[in-house]
Amino acid sequence: MDLTDTPDDIRDSTESPPDFTEWDSPEEVLKGGPTRERLLSVILQLRTPTKVSRIAEQADCDTETARDYLEWFTSMGMTREISGRPVRYERNESYLQWRRVEQIRDEYSEAEIVKELKETMKRIEEYRAQFDADSPEDVSLMDRTEEASVEEVWEALSEWKTLKQRAELLDTARQNGHSSSGGAKVDA
Numbered sequence: 001m002d003l004t005d006t007p008d009d010i011r012d013s014t015e016s017p018p019d020f021t022e023w024d025s026p027e028e029v030l031k032g033g034p035t036r037e038r039l040l041s042v043i044l045q046l047r048t049p050t051k052v053s054r055i056a057e058q059a060d061c062d063t064e065t066a067r068d069y070l071e072w073f074t075s076m077g078m079t080r081e082i083s084g085r086p087v088r089y090e091r092n093e094s095y096l097q098w099r100r101v102e103q104i105r106d107e108y109s110e111a112e113i114v115k116e117l118k119e120t121m122k123r124i125e126e127y128r129a130q131f132d133a134d135s136p137e138d139v140s141l142m143d144r145t146e147e148a149s150v151e152e153v154w155e156a157l158s159e160w161k162t163l164k165q166r167a168e169l170l171d172t173a174r175q176n177g178h179s180s181s182g183g184a185k186v187d188a
Helices: 026-030 035-045 052-059 063-076 093-107 110-131 150-174
Strands: 079-082 088-091
Touching: 035 052, 035 063, 035 088, 052 063, 052 088, 063 079, 063 088, 088 093, 093 150, 110 150
Parallel strands: none
Antiparallel strands: 079 088
């Protein structure tokens, strides 16, 4: 077959193209799914305490339904209720960390966790040496632009922060999921 040949299964040139206006918009497609899943998705994205009405709006459901589910999520420990007028909710970071630790413990053996923790700590040490600092928070982005672009430095610092979080999760998982199990906390 020559590159200029038309394959046999290509649509006929006399056939009209599909009418894209008949397709659902991406916003409509994303509104599908059970209410609980939509609310959970919104909750996982919360960065600050948020009013019930705003959460309901983002999850495309009515306020009373959102309130009922938020009370249930709170009883499960997934969210925290912030008293006041109006009542607001925030995601419970402790719950999310516990879930991540449990997932690590379910998916990996203790030996695999220890191996990954060692590799993660090695990479953290490499960043400490590279930036001559104990923590990414100690590094000034502007002071480093002579050596590399702002984007490169920012990316390296972001990865360092991620590695620190990973080390903390792995260390907690290594300690059987309990940060108070007697082991020392990782100084990442």
